[in-house]
Amino acid sequence: MKPPSEKSAGRRKSGPSFEPLQPHEIELADFFVRMAGILGVPRSVAEIYALLYVSSGPLDFDHIQGRLGMSKGSVSQGLKFLRDHEMVLSVKEKGARRERWQPTPSLAASLVALLRSQVLPALEQAQPGLQRVLADAQQRGAQPEVIERLSRLNRWNSRALELAPLLLPPPGS
Amino acid sequence: MKPPSEKSAGRRKSGPSFEPLQPHEIELADFFVRMAGILGVPRSVAEIYALLYVSSGPLDFDHIQGRLGMSKGSVSQGLKFLRDHEMVLSVKEKGARRERWQPTPSLAASLVALLRSQVLPALEQAQPGLQRVLADAQQRGAQPEVIERLSRLNRWNSRALELAPLLLPPPGS
DNA sequence: CTGATGTTTCAATAATTTTTGAACTGAGGC
DNA sequence: GCCTCAGTTCAAAAATTATTGAAACATCAG
Known part of the structure; x- marks a missing residue:
C-alpha cells in the first residue's frame, strides 16, 4: 500500500544502517x-x-x-x-x-504499574460522582432495584480503592 | 462543532420524543x-x-x-x-x-466475560508462536538472559491458559 | 400473501488516535 | 562562545476506529 519511498529510517545521514526485524x-x-x-x-x-x-x-x-x-x-x-x-x-x-x-x-511489575496508572485515577475520580448518583436516586425515591445496583457499584468502587494499594503497591516497596 | 441539525434521534416519524439524559x-x-x-x-x-x-x-x-x-x-x-x-x-x-x-x-460476571473474550484468544493464539520464538533463541545460542526472559514469558502464558477456565469459567456454570 | 413494524447491515463519513519530521532545546566538548 | 550531538516537542498528515443512515432483511398480524 505505501510506496517504497525511503522512510527516515533505514539510513541516517551517512551513518550505519540497521537490519530489519528477523x-x-x-x-x-x-x-x-x-x-x-x-x-x-x-x-x-x-x-x-x-x-x-x-x-x-x-x-x-x-x-x-x-x-x-x-x-x-x-x-x-x-x-x-x-x-x-x-x-x-x-x-x-x-x-x-x-x-x-x-x-x-520484572514484566509483571511493569504490567502492574501500567494497570495502576490507568485504572486507579478512574476509580478515584469516579468516587464522589458515584456517591452523588446514589444519593440522588435515593432522594428521588427511585426503584429499589436501581438503588441496589447503584449501592453495589459504590461498594465495589470503595473496595477497589482500599485494595488497590495492597495489590498494586506504589513504586518502591 | 456539529451543526444543530435534527439528528435522526429526538423524534421518530411523528412518534414520541424522548427527554435527554438527566x-x-x-x-x-x-x-x-x-x-x-x-x-x-x-x-x-x-x-x-x-x-x-x-x-x-x-x-x-x-x-x-x-x-x-x-x-x-x-x-x-x-x-x-x-x-x-x-x-x-x-x-x-x-x-x-x-x-x-x-x-x-451481575456486573462482575459481565466484566469477566468481557475480559475473557479479549485476553483469552490472544493468549491462545500466542502460545505456539511464543514457543517457536523460544526454541529459535535456544537454537541460535542466544544470551542466557534472553533465553531466561523468553522462558518466563512462555511459562506465564501457559499458566494463564491453565488458570483461565478456573478463574473465568465459561458461560453456564 | 401483504403490509407494517422492528432490527441489522454496511458503505460513506466523522471523530479520534498515532505517527511523522522539521524546528527546537539542552548538554557537553573544544 | 560556538558547534555538534542527542533527544524532545508539537503541528500536520496518516491511519485507525466509531458513528451514521439508508437500504435490506426478518417477523409477525391480519
Whole structure:
C-alpha cells in the first residue's frame, strides 16, 4: 500500500544502517502489540518494548529507530511512555554520550504499574460522582432495584480503592 | 462543532420524543464510558449500558435510541456487543412485538466475560508462536538472559491458559 | 400473501488516535 | 562562545476506529 519511498529510517545521514526485524523478532513483537492493544497502548510502544525484550544487551536510541524503521518522534515518545511506566531503564556507561535502554527486570511489575496508572485515577475520580448518583436516586425515591445496583457499584468502587494499594503497591516497596 | 441539525434521534416519524439524559444519568454514563475506554470498548456501548443500568425497567430499542440521541445503527451494534458479552438480556413479554433490554444481574460476571473474550484468544493464539520464538533463541545460542526472559514469558502464558477456565469459567456454570 | 413494524447491515463519513519530521532545546566538548 | 550531538516537542498528515443512515432483511398480524 505505501510506496517504497525511503522512510527516515533505514539510513541516517551517512551513518550505519540497521537490519530489519528477523522473523522471530516480528513474532514476539506481534504478541506484545496484541497484548498492548487490549490495554490501549500504541503499537509503536509495544514494538520498542518487544525489541528490547529479545535483544541481548541494552540498545541506544538510534538502534531502536533503525531496526524498527520508525521516526525519531515515535521512538522518543515511546521511550518516554515506557520510562514513565517503569517498563524500561537506561544504562548510561560513564563517559558515554548516549543512553542505552533495556527492559525492567520484572514484566509483571511493569504490567502492574501500567494497570495502576490507568485504572486507579478512574476509580478515584469516579468516587464522589458515584456517591452523588446514589444519593440522588435515593432522594428521588427511585426503584429499589436501581438503588441496589447503584449501592453495589459504590461498594465495589470503595473496595477497589482500599485494595488497590495492597495489590498494586506504589513504586518502591 | 456539529451543526444543530435534527439528528435522526429526538423524534421518530411523528412518534414520541424522548427527554435527554438527566445530570445524574450523565454522571453515571461518564463513569462507564471511562471504564470502558480502558478496555477499548466504544463510548456508545458504554452509554447504552449505563442507561439500562440506571433505568427502572427494561427499555426498548426506540427508548434507547431516543434518550441517547444516537443512530439506529449504533444502538443495534451496541446491543449486539452487549448481548454477545452477556452484559444485557432481553425480556420479551408475550404478545409484545419489541424486545426490551436490561442489564445482566451481575456486573462482575459481565466484566469477566468481557475480559475473557479479549485476553483469552490472544493468549491462545500466542502460545505456539511464543514457543517457536523460544526454541529459535535456544537454537541460535542466544544470551542466557534472553533465553531466561523468553522462558518466563512462555511459562506465564501457559499458566494463564491453565488458570483461565478456573478463574473465568465459561458461560453456564 | 401483504403490509407494517422492528432490527441489522454496511458503505460513506466523522471523530479520534498515532505517527511523522522539521524546528527546537539542552548538554557537553573544544 | 560556538558547534555538534542527542533527544524532545508539537503541528500536520496518516491511519485507525466509531458513528451514521439508508437500504435490506426478518417477523409477525391480519
